[in-house]
Amino acid sequence: MAILINGDTTVLCQGITGSAGAFHTRGCLDYGTKMVGGVTPGKGGQKDTNGLPIFNTVTEGVKETGATASMIFVPPPFAADSILEAADAGISVICAITEGIPTADMMQVKETLKKYPNATLIGPNCPGIITPGKKTGGDGSSSTFENGCKIGIMPGYIHTAPCDADSGKSVGIISRSGTLTYEAVWQTSSLGIGQTTCIGIGGDPVKGENFIELLARFNNDDETDAVVMIGEIGGSDETNAGIWVKENMSKPVISFIAGRTAPKGKRMGHAGAIIGGSDDTAIAKMESLRSNGVLVSESPAEIGTMTAEALGVTANAC
């Protein structure tokens, strides 16, 4: 079934006339995503290079196209405003790709989004969200797909739709890192395991959806057989997710935590670690997850094989 988005989801791109917005709108169209238009204030009424209509406001775009999702490529100083504009226009899945939004802006966004319970924010500073489509032809990066939905910058062709999975099993993937998500997708796809939906929740400290909300969605999704959760040093999100898994999750959860060799204190001022109250190193998180029944891969190269084992899939890598 997939979560949050599917082949019918209609998507607007905010910042469609910028170089990144234009490039990735093309990439999403190529994957088969129903891109229905874009928003650039002041360029309303024009068409983009793909012939998609451009609107001055998200509200106008929603009214004209019925879009339910948005993909944001607006530059950092204006991105927080764009997220709130999407929420106010009634967009239900807001995917903010933009990297470098000031933390204070995101704190205000997060507080304001409480007024919009129907809006789900993915990111910012993330690769996006994809529900893989069925492969219809081609090879490698020139493969074509149908009935999928890719909102973001990930290479679509590495994903495997559940209907194309040789093993008959599929996972959901939630990750704080972009390229490490691709690694997990690649490893599972190589073992004949499909993906229902993959979400990059982003590398910023203040963000939209977090592990627990998405684990809950995957837990209720019939097609998802297990969840791969990729975390890293800093904060206590993974630790909290582990506790939630123990109490609520009925499916296997496989995890990798990046940064066991990361130097301490390179990122955070020292009072920051105080509030979390717990140790936020990779090793501490791994131990905590294990104690809550999560399967933890020591090596980033074993995420796929560990998932296969948990699902009873015999490894016959292609």
Next chain:
Amino acid sequence: MKIHEYQARQLLAEAGIPVPGGTMVTSISDATNAAKTLLDGGATLLVVKAQVHAGGRGKAGFVKLCRSLEEVTEAATFMFNNPMVSVQTGPEGLDVTKVLIADGVDIESEFYLAITMDRANGTNALIASSEGGVEIETVAHENPDAILTQRIDPLAGLQEYQARQLAFDLGFTGSQVRQASSIMMKLAKLVDETDASLAEINPLIITPGSDGQVMAIDAKFDFDDNALFRHPNIKEMFDPTEENDSELKASEFGLNFIALDGNIGCLVNGAGLAMATMDIIKLHGGSPANFLDVGGAATLEAVTEAFRIILADSKVEGVLVNIFGGIMKCDVIAEAIVSAAKEVGFTVPLVVRLEGTNVEAARKILKAAEMDIPTMQTATDLEDAAARVASAVSAVC
């Protein structure tokens, strides 16, 4: 972005928070002159403090209490002529180029006060403790109940009642309650106006006597790099001499680079994959020489520069390239490898693992250049790559 203590004190003073007087100097003679002015003005106790971003100054002998001109000159001479070595600096220590000569203040009691992000809530929090003057981590570890917090609403900001509550909880009495809560409100306003990710006053003190004054003695600030574009006055405080040369160079090219102690140089796209690559090198018995995320949109020039930075490190005995192309195209990396081979030359083993966008084109480029890069091996996957580079490097040693 971090700033020096003297700059932090200046920000506090401008925000109306009481701080003792002081002057930043860059030479021994200026230190003597500054001390003379303060002593002539009636000061009896001076504090000489090295201005470096690393902590642990006191224990290392780089914070000195002085009562005469001779003592100040002696302290400044020592600080300008010796590297400061503390637990936070590494064995080679840091050179001191700036010293603060400050008015010494008598202290009745010390507190800790800070505003920083509460990640779990996605907001800022005001944090305070009556155990000032010591590292807050130590307090958190040994006596967590001594740490008091107030969540700051991102839309409404810190409220007066929250500051008063904290002042009472810390044990302030009489007019000091208003002094302390006023400092808290001013600090919150300063954080708001500068996008500080950490604003720490440690210690916040009360001077002795019935009319004891509440003052900030030492302060530490860190600013949100993503918000510097809207604070040119803060950006001006950046001190490049505090940064690692390679890291500075890398940032000019939009590369995210952190120097480490190991012998295997890493070039990776994406922060998570870069960390994971370091991790797997360690699992194979190797040791990473750096963290390097070339990002998603790096140009051929930037990637070539990345190789130059990695190979300039004499500790590097092998290089691992791990790219999972998404926005980053593998053929750009392949071309950068070829151009780095021409410009700098790979005398050490090079292991390349490429996957993702344009990987077929990239493999062709590397195949064609094989003869020119004899130390290059290509790996089939992450596991294979880590094993190859670890064994190549251990064979060298």
